[in-house]
Amino acid sequence: MNFNEWLSSRLDRTKTEGLFRTLQTVESNADIHDRRQVNWASNDYLGLSxxxxxxxxxxxxxxxxxxxxxxxxxxxxxxxxxxxxxxxxxxxxxxxxxxxxxxxxxxxxxxxxxxxxxxxxxxxxxxxxxxxxxxxxxxxxxxxxxxxxxxxxxxxxxxxxxxxxxxxxxxxxxxxxxxxxxxxxxxxxxxxxxxxxxxxxxxxxxxxxxxxxxxxxxxxxxxxxxxxxxxxxxxxxxxxxxxxxxxxxxxxxxxxxxxxxxxxxxxxxxxxxxxxxxxxxDSREKRRLMLSSVKMIKAGLEQMGFAVRGGQTPILPVIIGDAQKAVLLADGLKEKGLFAPAIRPPTVPAGESRIRLTVTADRSLGDIDDLLEGFQSMRKELIWEHEGFFCDRN
The missing domain is CATH 3.40.640.10 (Type I PLP-dependent aspartate aminotransferase-like (Major domain))
Known part of the structure:
Protein backbone atom coordinates (compact mmCIF):
# COMPACT_ATOMS: atom_id res chain seq x y z
CA MET A 1 0.00 0.00 0.00
CA ASN A 2 1.51 3.34 -1.03
CA PHE A 3 1.37 6.58 0.94
CA ASN A 4 -1.84 7.96 -0.63
CA GLU A 5 -3.64 4.60 -0.45
CA TRP A 6 -2.80 4.38 3.25
CA LEU A 7 -4.17 7.87 3.91
CA SER A 8 -7.27 7.18 1.78
CA SER A 9 -8.06 4.09 3.84
CA ARG A 10 -7.86 6.13 7.03
CA LEU A 11 -10.09 8.83 5.52
CA ASP A 12 -12.61 6.16 4.50
CA ARG A 13 -12.97 5.22 8.17
CA THR A 14 -13.47 8.90 9.01
CA LYS A 15 -16.25 9.12 6.40
CA THR A 16 -17.92 5.91 7.61
CA GLU A 17 -18.04 7.32 11.14
CA GLY A 18 -19.71 10.52 9.88
CA LEU A 19 -16.71 12.62 10.94
CA PHE A 20 -15.36 13.77 7.54
CA ARG A 21 -14.92 17.53 7.34
CA THR A 22 -14.59 20.03 4.49
CA LEU A 23 -13.78 23.74 4.54
CA GLN A 24 -16.61 26.28 4.28
CA THR A 25 -15.75 29.31 2.16
CA VAL A 26 -16.94 32.65 3.53
CA GLU A 27 -17.19 35.21 0.75
CA SER A 28 -17.97 38.08 3.11
CA ASN A 29 -19.36 38.58 6.61
CA ALA A 30 -22.75 37.40 5.43
CA ASP A 31 -22.26 35.16 2.39
CA ILE A 32 -21.22 31.54 2.58
CA HIS A 33 -20.90 29.48 -0.62
CA ASP A 34 -22.32 32.35 -2.70
CA ARG A 35 -25.63 32.15 -0.86
CA ARG A 36 -27.15 34.37 1.78
CA GLN A 37 -26.62 32.52 5.04
CA VAL A 38 -27.27 33.92 8.50
CA ASN A 39 -24.18 32.92 10.47
CA TRP A 40 -25.02 31.19 13.76
CA ALA A 41 -21.50 29.78 14.30
CA SER A 42 -19.33 32.88 14.63
CA ASN A 43 -17.20 33.66 17.69
CA ASP A 44 -17.37 37.36 16.82
CA TYR A 45 -19.72 37.76 19.78
CA LEU A 46 -20.02 41.56 19.72
CA GLY A 47 -19.85 41.93 15.93
CA LEU A 48 -16.67 44.00 16.20
CA SER A 49 -14.71 42.35 13.38
CA ASP A 282 -18.55 50.86 26.85
CA SER A 283 -20.62 48.00 25.36
CA ARG A 284 -22.77 47.03 28.34
CA GLU A 285 -25.99 47.43 26.39
CA LYS A 286 -24.65 45.23 23.57
CA ARG A 287 -23.85 42.48 26.05
CA ARG A 288 -27.24 42.80 27.73
CA LEU A 289 -29.13 42.49 24.45
CA MET A 290 -26.98 39.57 23.34
CA LEU A 291 -27.64 37.61 26.53
CA SER A 292 -31.34 38.45 26.32
CA SER A 293 -31.35 36.87 22.85
CA VAL A 294 -29.61 33.79 24.27
CA LYS A 295 -32.40 33.25 26.81
CA MET A 296 -35.07 33.72 24.13
CA ILE A 297 -33.49 31.16 21.79
CA LYS A 298 -32.85 28.60 24.51
CA ALA A 299 -36.45 28.81 25.76
CA GLY A 300 -37.81 28.43 22.22
CA LEU A 301 -35.67 25.38 21.41
CA GLU A 302 -36.43 23.66 24.71
CA GLN A 303 -40.13 24.18 24.13
CA MET A 304 -39.75 22.21 20.88
CA GLY A 305 -38.08 19.34 22.75
CA PHE A 306 -34.44 19.97 21.94
CA ALA A 307 -31.81 19.42 24.64
CA VAL A 308 -29.96 22.72 25.02
CA ARG A 309 -27.05 23.44 27.33
CA GLY A 310 -25.61 26.78 28.41
CA GLY A 311 -27.70 29.92 28.69
CA GLN A 312 -25.39 32.33 30.53
CA THR A 313 -23.02 32.95 27.62
CA PRO A 314 -23.45 33.35 23.83
CA ILE A 315 -22.72 29.62 23.33
CA LEU A 316 -25.82 27.41 23.04
CA PRO A 317 -25.08 23.72 22.27
CA VAL A 318 -28.09 21.80 20.91
CA ILE A 319 -27.22 18.21 21.81
CA ILE A 320 -28.20 15.66 19.15
CA GLY A 321 -26.00 12.70 20.09
CA ASP A 322 -25.36 10.79 16.88
CA ALA A 323 -22.83 12.42 14.52
CA GLN A 324 -24.67 11.58 11.29
CA LYS A 325 -27.97 12.88 12.66
CA ALA A 326 -26.29 16.11 13.69
CA VAL A 327 -24.96 16.50 10.14
CA LEU A 328 -28.46 15.88 8.73
CA LEU A 329 -29.86 18.63 10.92
CA ALA A 330 -27.06 21.04 10.01
CA ASP A 331 -27.52 20.35 6.29
CA GLY A 332 -31.27 20.96 6.59
CA LEU A 333 -30.72 24.25 8.41
CA LYS A 334 -28.22 25.30 5.76
CA GLU A 335 -30.83 24.76 3.04
CA LYS A 336 -33.03 27.19 4.95
CA GLY A 337 -30.30 29.86 5.01
CA LEU A 338 -29.09 29.12 8.56
CA PHE A 339 -25.38 28.39 8.89
CA ALA A 340 -24.87 26.27 12.02
CA PRO A 341 -22.46 23.38 11.35
CA ALA A 342 -22.51 20.09 13.24
CA ILE A 343 -19.81 19.63 15.89
CA ARG A 344 -18.64 16.02 16.10
CA PRO A 345 -15.89 13.93 17.73
CA PRO A 346 -13.05 14.42 18.40
CA THR A 347 -14.06 18.02 19.14
CA VAL A 348 -16.75 16.71 21.51
CA PRO A 349 -17.08 13.29 23.21
CA ALA A 350 -18.58 10.36 21.30
CA GLY A 351 -22.38 10.37 21.55
CA GLU A 352 -22.50 14.14 22.15
CA SER A 353 -22.52 15.53 18.61
CA ARG A 354 -24.35 18.81 18.46
CA ILE A 355 -25.28 22.00 16.70
CA ARG A 356 -23.23 24.67 18.48
CA LEU A 357 -25.15 27.92 18.15
CA THR A 358 -23.43 31.18 18.95
CA VAL A 359 -25.52 34.29 19.47
CA THR A 360 -23.85 37.52 18.39
CA ALA A 361 -24.83 41.08 19.19
CA ASP A 362 -25.76 41.82 15.57
CA ARG A 363 -28.56 39.23 15.40
CA SER A 364 -32.01 40.83 15.09
CA LEU A 365 -35.37 39.62 16.42
CA GLY A 366 -36.19 38.66 12.83
CA ASP A 367 -33.02 36.54 12.67
CA ILE A 368 -34.04 34.80 15.90
CA ASP A 369 -37.53 34.09 14.58
CA ASP A 370 -36.03 32.60 11.40
CA LEU A 371 -33.69 30.41 13.46
CA LEU A 372 -36.49 29.04 15.63
CA GLU A 373 -38.71 28.47 12.60
CA GLY A 374 -35.84 26.61 10.93
CA PHE A 375 -35.38 24.28 13.89
CA GLN A 376 -39.13 23.72 14.15
CA SER A 377 -39.32 22.85 10.48
CA MET A 378 -36.38 20.44 10.70
CA ARG A 379 -37.88 18.88 13.79
CA LYS A 380 -41.01 17.99 11.86
CA GLU A 381 -39.02 16.71 8.87
CA LEU A 382 -36.58 14.57 10.83
CA ILE A 383 -38.46 13.25 13.83
CA TRP A 384 -40.54 10.93 11.66
CA GLU A 385 -37.68 9.78 9.45
CA HIS A 386 -35.13 9.06 12.17
CA GLU A 387 -36.29 7.20 15.24
CA GLY A 388 -34.69 8.53 18.40
CA PHE A 389 -33.59 11.76 16.70
CA PHE A 390 -33.78 13.68 19.93
CA CYS A 391 -31.37 12.66 22.65
CA ASP A 392 -32.34 12.35 26.28
CA ARG A 393 -32.24 15.70 28.08
CA ASN A 394 -30.11 14.13 30.79
Whole structure:
Protein backbone atom coordinates (compact mmCIF):
# COMPACT_ATOMS: atom_id res chain seq x y z
CA MET A 1 0.00 0.00 0.00
CA ASN A 2 1.51 3.34 -1.03
CA PHE A 3 1.37 6.58 0.94
CA ASN A 4 -1.84 7.96 -0.63
CA GLU A 5 -3.64 4.60 -0.45
CA TRP A 6 -2.80 4.38 3.25
CA LEU A 7 -4.17 7.87 3.91
CA SER A 8 -7.27 7.18 1.78
CA SER A 9 -8.06 4.09 3.84
CA ARG A 10 -7.86 6.13 7.03
CA LEU A 11 -10.09 8.83 5.52
CA ASP A 12 -12.61 6.16 4.50
CA ARG A 13 -12.97 5.22 8.17
CA THR A 14 -13.47 8.90 9.01
CA LYS A 15 -16.25 9.12 6.40
CA THR A 16 -17.92 5.91 7.61
CA GLU A 17 -18.04 7.32 11.14
CA GLY A 18 -19.71 10.52 9.88
CA LEU A 19 -16.71 12.62 10.94
CA PHE A 20 -15.36 13.77 7.54
CA ARG A 21 -14.92 17.53 7.34
CA THR A 22 -14.59 20.03 4.49
CA LEU A 23 -13.78 23.74 4.54
CA GLN A 24 -16.61 26.28 4.28
CA THR A 25 -15.75 29.31 2.16
CA VAL A 26 -16.94 32.65 3.53
CA GLU A 27 -17.19 35.21 0.75
CA SER A 28 -17.97 38.08 3.11
CA ASN A 29 -19.36 38.58 6.61
CA ALA A 30 -22.75 37.40 5.43
CA ASP A 31 -22.26 35.16 2.39
CA ILE A 32 -21.22 31.54 2.58
CA HIS A 33 -20.90 29.48 -0.62
CA ASP A 34 -22.32 32.35 -2.70
CA ARG A 35 -25.63 32.15 -0.86
CA ARG A 36 -27.15 34.37 1.78
CA GLN A 37 -26.62 32.52 5.04
CA VAL A 38 -27.27 33.92 8.50
CA ASN A 39 -24.18 32.92 10.47
CA TRP A 40 -25.02 31.19 13.76
CA ALA A 41 -21.50 29.78 14.30
CA SER A 42 -19.33 32.88 14.63
CA ASN A 43 -17.20 33.66 17.69
CA ASP A 44 -17.37 37.36 16.82
CA TYR A 45 -19.72 37.76 19.78
CA LEU A 46 -20.02 41.56 19.72
CA GLY A 47 -19.85 41.93 15.93
CA LEU A 48 -16.67 44.00 16.20
CA SER A 49 -14.71 42.35 13.38
CA UNK A 50 -16.61 44.47 10.85
CA UNK A 51 -16.88 47.62 12.99
CA UNK A 52 -15.66 50.59 10.95
CA UNK A 53 -13.75 51.99 13.94
CA UNK A 54 -11.55 48.87 14.05
CA UNK A 55 -11.11 48.88 10.29
CA UNK A 56 -10.05 52.54 10.29
CA UNK A 57 -7.57 51.97 13.14
CA UNK A 58 -6.07 49.01 11.28
CA UNK A 59 -5.83 51.00 8.02
CA UNK A 60 -3.93 53.82 9.73
CA UNK A 61 -1.41 51.40 11.29
CA UNK A 62 -1.19 49.44 8.04
CA UNK A 63 -0.09 52.54 6.14
CA UNK A 64 2.47 53.39 8.82
CA UNK A 65 3.98 49.94 9.50
CA UNK A 66 3.06 47.77 6.50
CA UNK A 67 1.27 44.43 6.23
CA UNK A 68 3.51 42.36 8.53
CA UNK A 69 5.64 42.74 11.63
CA UNK A 70 8.87 41.44 9.99
CA UNK A 71 10.04 39.28 12.89
CA UNK A 72 9.65 38.08 16.45
CA UNK A 73 9.10 40.60 19.25
CA UNK A 74 12.64 40.05 20.54
CA UNK A 75 14.14 40.83 17.12
CA UNK A 76 12.46 43.34 14.78
CA UNK A 77 8.75 42.82 15.49
CA UNK A 78 8.22 45.02 18.55
CA UNK A 79 6.40 48.32 17.87
CA UNK A 80 4.72 51.01 19.92
CA UNK A 81 1.37 49.41 19.03
CA UNK A 82 2.40 46.10 20.63
CA UNK A 83 3.39 47.85 23.85
CA UNK A 84 0.29 50.05 23.82
CA UNK A 85 -2.00 47.05 23.37
CA UNK A 86 -0.28 45.10 26.16
CA UNK A 87 -0.80 48.01 28.54
CA UNK A 88 -4.46 48.17 27.50
CA UNK A 89 -4.96 44.42 28.05
CA UNK A 90 -3.37 44.65 31.51
CA UNK A 91 -5.68 47.53 32.47
CA UNK A 92 -8.69 45.72 30.99
CA UNK A 93 -7.89 42.52 32.91
CA UNK A 94 -6.84 44.47 36.03
CA UNK A 95 -3.37 42.93 36.17
CA UNK A 96 0.10 44.40 36.44
CA UNK A 97 1.20 43.45 32.94
CA UNK A 98 0.38 41.45 29.81
CA UNK A 99 2.24 39.76 26.97
CA UNK A 100 1.01 39.33 23.39
CA UNK A 101 1.22 35.98 21.60
CA UNK A 102 0.35 35.35 17.95
CA UNK A 103 -2.75 33.34 18.94
CA UNK A 104 -4.60 32.12 22.01
CA UNK A 105 -3.50 28.59 21.14
CA UNK A 106 0.15 29.64 21.28
CA UNK A 107 -0.45 31.52 24.54
CA UNK A 108 -1.79 28.37 26.23
CA UNK A 109 1.05 26.22 24.93
CA UNK A 110 3.64 28.84 25.86
CA UNK A 111 2.38 29.23 29.43
CA UNK A 112 1.81 25.54 30.17
CA UNK A 113 5.03 24.30 28.60
CA UNK A 114 7.20 26.83 30.45
CA UNK A 115 5.68 27.42 33.92
CA UNK A 116 5.21 23.93 35.47
CA UNK A 117 8.42 21.95 36.01
CA UNK A 118 9.29 18.29 36.47
CA UNK A 119 7.84 17.10 39.77
CA UNK A 120 4.87 19.49 39.53
CA UNK A 121 1.33 18.47 38.65
CA UNK A 122 -1.34 20.16 36.50
CA UNK A 123 -5.01 19.55 37.36
CA UNK A 124 -6.98 20.08 34.16
CA UNK A 125 -10.75 20.22 33.63
CA UNK A 126 -12.11 17.31 31.60
CA UNK A 127 -13.54 19.62 28.91
CA UNK A 128 -10.62 22.02 28.55
CA UNK A 129 -9.79 23.27 25.05
CA UNK A 130 -7.38 21.34 22.83
CA UNK A 131 -4.75 24.07 23.24
CA UNK A 132 -4.73 23.49 27.01
CA UNK A 133 -4.52 19.73 26.50
CA UNK A 134 -1.60 20.16 24.10
CA UNK A 135 0.10 22.58 26.50
CA UNK A 136 -0.20 20.00 29.29
CA UNK A 137 1.30 17.34 27.01
CA UNK A 138 4.29 19.57 26.28
CA UNK A 139 4.83 20.37 29.95
CA UNK A 140 7.40 18.50 32.04
CA UNK A 141 4.79 18.21 34.80
CA UNK A 142 2.32 15.36 35.25
CA UNK A 143 -1.32 15.99 34.36
CA UNK A 144 -4.38 14.88 36.33
CA UNK A 145 -7.82 15.39 34.75
CA UNK A 146 -10.77 16.23 37.01
CA UNK A 147 -14.44 15.87 36.08
CA UNK A 148 -15.98 18.87 34.35
CA UNK A 149 -16.54 21.71 36.89
CA UNK A 150 -16.86 19.06 39.63
CA UNK A 151 -15.40 20.73 42.71
CA UNK A 152 -15.65 17.60 44.85
CA UNK A 153 -13.54 15.69 42.33
CA UNK A 154 -11.08 18.57 42.06
CA UNK A 155 -10.65 18.74 45.84
CA UNK A 156 -10.18 14.97 46.10
CA UNK A 157 -7.47 15.10 43.42
CA UNK A 158 -5.82 18.15 44.97
CA UNK A 159 -5.61 16.31 48.28
CA UNK A 160 -4.02 13.31 46.55
CA UNK A 161 -1.15 15.31 45.00
CA UNK A 162 0.09 17.23 48.01
CA UNK A 163 3.48 15.51 47.77
CA UNK A 164 4.17 17.15 44.39
CA UNK A 165 6.45 20.20 44.32
CA UNK A 166 3.79 22.56 42.95
CA UNK A 167 0.16 22.25 41.90
CA UNK A 168 -1.42 24.12 38.98
CA UNK A 169 -5.18 24.20 38.29
CA UNK A 170 -5.92 25.06 34.66
CA UNK A 171 -9.40 25.67 33.31
CA UNK A 172 -11.30 27.40 30.55
CA UNK A 173 -13.25 30.38 31.87
CA UNK A 174 -16.15 29.62 29.50
CA UNK A 175 -16.10 26.20 27.86
CA UNK A 176 -16.33 26.62 24.11
CA UNK A 177 -18.46 23.57 23.30
CA UNK A 178 -20.84 23.65 26.28
CA UNK A 179 -21.15 27.32 27.22
CA UNK A 180 -20.64 26.45 30.89
CA UNK A 181 -18.71 28.79 33.21
CA UNK A 182 -15.86 27.60 35.41
CA UNK A 183 -16.80 28.35 39.06
CA UNK A 184 -13.75 30.45 39.87
CA UNK A 185 -15.42 31.55 43.10
CA UNK A 186 -14.98 27.94 44.25
CA UNK A 187 -11.74 27.09 42.43
CA UNK A 188 -9.74 29.98 43.90
CA UNK A 189 -10.55 29.10 47.56
CA UNK A 190 -9.66 25.44 46.86
CA UNK A 191 -6.38 26.56 45.33
CA UNK A 192 -5.59 28.64 48.40
CA UNK A 193 -6.44 25.77 50.74
CA UNK A 194 -4.28 23.25 48.87
CA UNK A 195 -1.52 25.70 47.87
CA UNK A 196 -2.12 25.58 44.12
CA UNK A 197 -1.72 28.17 41.37
CA UNK A 198 -4.67 28.93 39.04
CA UNK A 199 -4.42 29.44 35.27
CA UNK A 200 -7.60 30.50 33.42
CA UNK A 201 -8.08 30.57 29.66
CA UNK A 202 -10.64 33.36 29.26
CA UNK A 203 -10.95 33.12 25.47
CA UNK A 204 -14.75 32.88 25.35
CA UNK A 205 -15.42 35.10 28.39
CA UNK A 206 -13.38 38.16 27.44
CA UNK A 207 -15.77 40.86 26.27
CA UNK A 208 -18.78 38.76 27.28
CA UNK A 209 -18.84 38.28 31.07
CA UNK A 210 -18.44 40.87 33.78
CA UNK A 211 -19.73 44.41 34.20
CA UNK A 212 -17.11 45.79 31.80
CA UNK A 213 -16.62 42.62 29.76
CA UNK A 214 -13.47 41.77 31.70
CA UNK A 215 -14.25 38.03 31.73
CA UNK A 216 -14.67 35.39 34.42
CA UNK A 217 -12.28 37.12 36.85
CA UNK A 218 -14.44 40.24 36.84
CA UNK A 219 -17.64 38.16 36.80
CA UNK A 220 -16.67 36.41 40.05
CA UNK A 221 -14.51 39.18 41.52
CA UNK A 222 -11.41 36.98 41.85
CA UNK A 223 -7.76 37.10 40.75
CA UNK A 224 -6.21 33.97 39.19
CA UNK A 225 -2.42 33.77 38.98
CA UNK A 226 -2.47 33.69 35.17
CA UNK A 227 -5.17 34.86 32.75
CA UNK A 228 -4.85 33.72 29.14
CA UNK A 229 -7.03 35.03 26.35
CA UNK A 230 -7.51 35.60 22.68
CA UNK A 231 -8.23 38.66 20.57
CA UNK A 232 -9.98 36.60 17.89
CA UNK A 233 -13.42 36.20 19.48
CA UNK A 234 -15.36 39.04 21.12
CA UNK A 235 -12.44 41.42 20.43
CA UNK A 236 -12.91 40.70 16.71
CA UNK A 237 -9.25 40.72 15.60
CA UNK A 238 -6.40 38.21 16.02
CA UNK A 239 -3.69 37.23 18.49
CA UNK A 240 -3.57 36.00 22.07
CA UNK A 241 -2.21 37.12 25.41
CA UNK A 242 -1.20 36.17 28.93
CA UNK A 243 -1.84 38.60 31.79
CA UNK A 244 -0.73 38.65 35.42
CA UNK A 245 2.10 39.98 37.55
CA UNK A 246 5.09 41.76 36.06
CA UNK A 247 7.39 38.93 37.12
CA UNK A 248 5.14 36.42 35.31
CA UNK A 249 5.37 38.46 32.10
CA UNK A 250 9.15 38.84 32.44
CA UNK A 251 9.40 35.06 32.90
CA UNK A 252 7.25 34.27 29.84
CA UNK A 253 9.13 36.76 27.70
CA UNK A 254 12.32 34.85 28.50
CA UNK A 255 11.03 31.26 28.63
CA UNK A 256 7.82 30.81 26.54
CA UNK A 257 9.07 29.33 23.28
CA UNK A 258 5.84 30.18 21.42
CA UNK A 259 6.57 33.84 22.18
CA UNK A 260 10.34 33.85 21.66
CA UNK A 261 10.41 32.04 18.30
CA UNK A 262 7.12 33.26 16.77
CA UNK A 263 6.68 36.21 14.41
CA UNK A 264 4.74 39.00 16.13
CA UNK A 265 1.19 39.82 15.09
CA UNK A 266 1.05 42.79 12.68
CA UNK A 267 0.82 46.31 14.19
CA UNK A 268 -2.45 46.81 12.27
CA UNK A 269 -4.01 43.97 14.27
CA UNK A 270 -2.75 45.57 17.48
CA UNK A 271 -4.34 48.90 16.56
CA UNK A 272 -7.67 47.22 15.78
CA UNK A 273 -7.62 45.21 19.03
CA UNK A 274 -6.76 48.30 21.08
CA UNK A 275 -9.78 50.09 19.59
CA UNK A 276 -12.00 47.06 20.22
CA UNK A 277 -11.09 46.89 23.93
CA UNK A 278 -11.99 50.56 24.32
CA UNK A 279 -15.38 49.85 22.69
CA UNK A 280 -15.99 46.74 24.83
CA UNK A 281 -15.61 48.73 28.03
CA ASP A 282 -18.55 50.86 26.85
CA SER A 283 -20.62 48.00 25.36
CA ARG A 284 -22.77 47.03 28.34
CA GLU A 285 -25.99 47.43 26.39
CA LYS A 286 -24.65 45.23 23.57
CA ARG A 287 -23.85 42.48 26.05
CA ARG A 288 -27.24 42.80 27.73
CA LEU A 289 -29.13 42.49 24.45
CA MET A 290 -26.98 39.57 23.34
CA LEU A 291 -27.64 37.61 26.53
CA SER A 292 -31.34 38.45 26.32
CA SER A 293 -31.35 36.87 22.85
CA VAL A 294 -29.61 33.79 24.27
CA LYS A 295 -32.40 33.25 26.81
CA MET A 296 -35.07 33.72 24.13
CA ILE A 297 -33.49 31.16 21.79
CA LYS A 298 -32.85 28.60 24.51
CA ALA A 299 -36.45 28.81 25.76
CA GLY A 300 -37.81 28.43 22.22
CA LEU A 301 -35.67 25.38 21.41
CA GLU A 302 -36.43 23.66 24.71
CA GLN A 303 -40.13 24.18 24.13
CA MET A 304 -39.75 22.21 20.88
CA GLY A 305 -38.08 19.34 22.75
CA PHE A 306 -34.44 19.97 21.94
CA ALA A 307 -31.81 19.42 24.64
CA VAL A 308 -29.96 22.72 25.02
CA ARG A 309 -27.05 23.44 27.33
CA GLY A 310 -25.61 26.78 28.41
CA GLY A 311 -27.70 29.92 28.69
CA GLN A 312 -25.39 32.33 30.53
CA THR A 313 -23.02 32.95 27.62
CA PRO A 314 -23.45 33.35 23.83
CA ILE A 315 -22.72 29.62 23.33
CA LEU A 316 -25.82 27.41 23.04
CA PRO A 317 -25.08 23.72 22.27
CA VAL A 318 -28.09 21.80 20.91
CA ILE A 319 -27.22 18.21 21.81
CA ILE A 320 -28.20 15.66 19.15
CA GLY A 321 -26.00 12.70 20.09
CA ASP A 322 -25.36 10.79 16.88
CA ALA A 323 -22.83 12.42 14.52
CA GLN A 324 -24.67 11.58 11.29
CA LYS A 325 -27.97 12.88 12.66
CA ALA A 326 -26.29 16.11 13.69
CA VAL A 327 -24.96 16.50 10.14
CA LEU A 328 -28.46 15.88 8.73
CA LEU A 329 -29.86 18.63 10.92
CA ALA A 330 -27.06 21.04 10.01
CA ASP A 331 -27.52 20.35 6.29
CA GLY A 332 -31.27 20.96 6.59
CA LEU A 333 -30.72 24.25 8.41
CA LYS A 334 -28.22 25.30 5.76
CA GLU A 335 -30.83 24.76 3.04
CA LYS A 336 -33.03 27.19 4.95
CA GLY A 337 -30.30 29.86 5.01
CA LEU A 338 -29.09 29.12 8.56
CA PHE A 339 -25.38 28.39 8.89
CA ALA A 340 -24.87 26.27 12.02
CA PRO A 341 -22.46 23.38 11.35
CA ALA A 342 -22.51 20.09 13.24
CA ILE A 343 -19.81 19.63 15.89
CA ARG A 344 -18.64 16.02 16.10
CA PRO A 345 -15.89 13.93 17.73
CA PRO A 346 -13.05 14.42 18.40
CA THR A 347 -14.06 18.02 19.14
CA VAL A 348 -16.75 16.71 21.51
CA PRO A 349 -17.08 13.29 23.21
CA ALA A 350 -18.58 10.36 21.30
CA GLY A 351 -22.38 10.37 21.55
CA GLU A 352 -22.50 14.14 22.15
CA SER A 353 -22.52 15.53 18.61
CA ARG A 354 -24.35 18.81 18.46
CA ILE A 355 -25.28 22.00 16.70
CA ARG A 356 -23.23 24.67 18.48
CA LEU A 357 -25.15 27.92 18.15
CA THR A 358 -23.43 31.18 18.95
CA VAL A 359 -25.52 34.29 19.47
CA THR A 360 -23.85 37.52 18.39
CA ALA A 361 -24.83 41.08 19.19
CA ASP A 362 -25.76 41.82 15.57
CA ARG A 363 -28.56 39.23 15.40
CA SER A 364 -32.01 40.83 15.09
CA LEU A 365 -35.37 39.62 16.42
CA GLY A 366 -36.19 38.66 12.83
CA ASP A 367 -33.02 36.54 12.67
CA ILE A 368 -34.04 34.80 15.90
CA ASP A 369 -37.53 34.09 14.58
CA ASP A 370 -36.03 32.60 11.40
CA LEU A 371 -33.69 30.41 13.46
CA LEU A 372 -36.49 29.04 15.63
CA GLU A 373 -38.71 28.47 12.60
CA GLY A 374 -35.84 26.61 10.93
CA PHE A 375 -35.38 24.28 13.89
CA GLN A 376 -39.13 23.72 14.15
CA SER A 377 -39.32 22.85 10.48
CA MET A 378 -36.38 20.44 10.70
CA ARG A 379 -37.88 18.88 13.79
CA LYS A 380 -41.01 17.99 11.86
CA GLU A 381 -39.02 16.71 8.87
CA LEU A 382 -36.58 14.57 10.83
CA ILE A 383 -38.46 13.25 13.83
CA TRP A 384 -40.54 10.93 11.66
CA GLU A 385 -37.68 9.78 9.45
CA HIS A 386 -35.13 9.06 12.17
CA GLU A 387 -36.29 7.20 15.24
CA GLY A 388 -34.69 8.53 18.40
CA PHE A 389 -33.59 11.76 16.70
CA PHE A 390 -33.78 13.68 19.93
CA CYS A 391 -31.37 12.66 22.65
CA ASP A 392 -32.34 12.35 26.28
CA ARG A 393 -32.24 15.70 28.08
CA ASN A 394 -30.11 14.13 30.79
Missing amino acids: KDQRLISAAETALLQYGAGSSGSRLMTGNTDWHKKLERKIADFKQTEAALLFSSGYLANIGVLSSLPEKGDVILSDQFNHASIIDGCRLSKADTVVYRHIDMNDLEKKLAAVQDCFRRFIVTDGVFSMDGTIAPLDKIIPLAERYKAFVIVDDAHATGVLGKNGGGTSEYFGVRPDVVIGTLSKAVGTEGGFAAGSQVLIDFLLNHARTFIFQTAIPPASCAAAYTALKIIE
